Amino acid sequence: MSRFSGITDNPHEGRFHQKTGILLTNLGSPDEPSTKAVRTYLREFLSDRRIVEIPRLIWMIILHGIVLRVRPKKSANLYKSIWTEKGSPLTHITELQRDKLSSLLKEKGYQNTEVVMSMRYGNPSIESGLQELREKGFTRIVVLPLYPQYSSPTTGSTFDAVSRVLQTWRWVPELHFINGYHKNTSYIDSLANSVAEDLQKNGTPQKIVFSYHGMPKLFLENGDPYYCLCLQTTRLVVEKLNLDKDLVISTFQSRFGKAEWLKPYTDATLESLPAQGIKDVAIISPAFSADCLETLEELESENREIFEEAGGEKYRYIAALNDRDDHIEAMFEVLKPNL
Ligand SMILES: C=CC1=C(C)c2cc3[nH]c(cc4nc(cc5[nH]c(cc1n2)c(C)c5CCC(=O)O)C(CCC(=O)O)=C4C)c(C)c3C=C
Numbered sequence: 001m002s003r004f005s006g007i008t009d010n011p012h013e014g015r016f017h018q019k020t021g022i023l024l025t026n027l028g029s030p031d032e033p034s035t036k037a038v039r040t041y042l043r044e045f046l047s048d049r050r051i052v053e054i055p056r057l058i059w060m061i062i063l064h065g066i067v068l069r070v071r072p073k074k075s076a077n078l079y080k081s082i083w084t085e086k087g088s089p090l091t092h093i094t095e096l097q098r099d100k101l102s103s104l105l106k107e108k109g110y111q112n113t114e115v116v117m118s119m120r121y122g123n124p125s126i127e128s129g130l131q132e133l134r135e136k137g138f139t140r141i142v143v144l145p146l147y148p149q150y151s152s153p154t155t156g157s158t159f160d161a162v163s164r165v166l167q168t169w170r171w172v173p174e175l176h177f178i179n180g181y182h183k184n185t186s187y188i189d190s191l192a193n194s195v196a197e198d199l200q201k202n203g204t205p206q207k208i209v210f211s212y213h214g215m216p217k218l219f220l221e222n223g224d225p226y227y228c229l230c231l232q233t234t235r236l237v238v239e240k241l242n243l244d245k246d247l248v249i250s251t252f253q254s255r256f257g258k259a260e261w262l263k264p265y266t267d268a269t270l271e272s273l274p275a276q277g278i279k280d281v282a283i284i285s286p287a288f289s290a291d292c293l294e295t296l297e298e299l300e301s302e303n304r305e306i307f308e309e310a311g312g313e314k315y316r317y318i319a320a321l322n323d324r325d326d327h328i329e330a331m332f333e334v335l336k337p338n339l
């Protein structure tokens with residue numbers, strides 16, 4: 001059998017008609033909140049060389065000897081606490097985003113496009129998404145990883161997965177890979193709108209915490225731009241809303257392992273605020289384009305508890321942009337130059 005695959009039954013004329021297929025991607029979730037499914041998911045996730053950069057042999061021993069024996073049970077319980085009838089929130093919200101973006105494209109007159117969604121880890125896989133687009137005759141593909149701030153472990157890793165699949169295709173499509181959109185005006189506007197709506201409804205808190213997913217500090221020192229892109233995102237939202245700089249703080253959450261991660265840490269910050277007289281906070285997480293374990297469990301529940309136990313009184317989480325109309329519009333604006 002050949003190492004390269006292809007579609008062989010295309011009508012001759014149709015084969016050269018370029019249609020643009022859009023592959024929306026996000027991180028992915030386990031298939032179900034069971035220890036077994038979480039172990040399968042974490043094995044794939046934590047074996048990614050862009051996620052954990054510890055020397056391979058040492059990490060494989062730690063991963064298989066300790067992490068995959070201990071973590072899946074604990075993580076499965078966390079996943080159970082956020083799981084819905086429709087499954088993983090992250091996967092379901094990405095499906096809603098796909099459907100709404102697809103309708104918006106049709107409304108705007110882009111009839112020759114189709115939106116498919118894939119997950120970097122777990123299902124539906126990047127391979128199945130690309131395969132679906134190929135089978136439908138798309139010879140031009142735009143990949144939009146739903147990570148506004150580029151980072152090697154997320155966007156870079158998505159590129160790896162896409163290119164690994166395409167390396168096996170006989171007819172490589174025209175490929176456009178969007179590697180981030182943290183400065184896009186429509187994205188910043190939708191974040192600003194979500195903050196403004198919250199302030200209007202609940203009043204101005206003493207602090208607005210912009211909590212971004214963290215990463216090892218070493219990644220930044222070795223050239224990953226993510227940290228700077230996060231701080232720039234906060235600055236652009238502050239400018240857009242004309243907020244007092246002191247009202248806002250950027251922090252980093254979801255630390256994993258023993259190494260130092262980007263600081264300040266979200267949990268330590270929330271724990272320290274009440275002693276400084278700050279007992280009323282709102283928290284937003286601009287790096288997550290969809291609510292997921294890291295927001296629904298870690299921010300909504302775990303960090304709320306930390307803040308309240310330290311003497312905090314009012315704590316509210318501002319939802320991710322999810323399938324808000326202005327977020328879908330922002331996705332369209334990000335894609336537009338490539339349509
Ligand atoms: C081990 C190192 C990790 C790095 C580096 C990392 C970077 C990173 N992750 C996201 C987005 C998400 N991460 C999510 C879950 C999650 N992240 C890690 C580890 C790293 N992430 C783990 C082990 C987990 C799994 C959950 C657990 O067992 O605690 C999620 C949520 C997935 C879901 O199903 O809801 C997202 C989204 C970004 C943006 C990022 C960039 C720096």
Ligand SMILES: [Fe+2]
Pocket residue numbers: 213254
């Ligand atoms: Fe993560």
Ligand SMILES: [Fe+2]
Pocket residue numbers: 254293294298
């Ligand atoms: Fe977490």
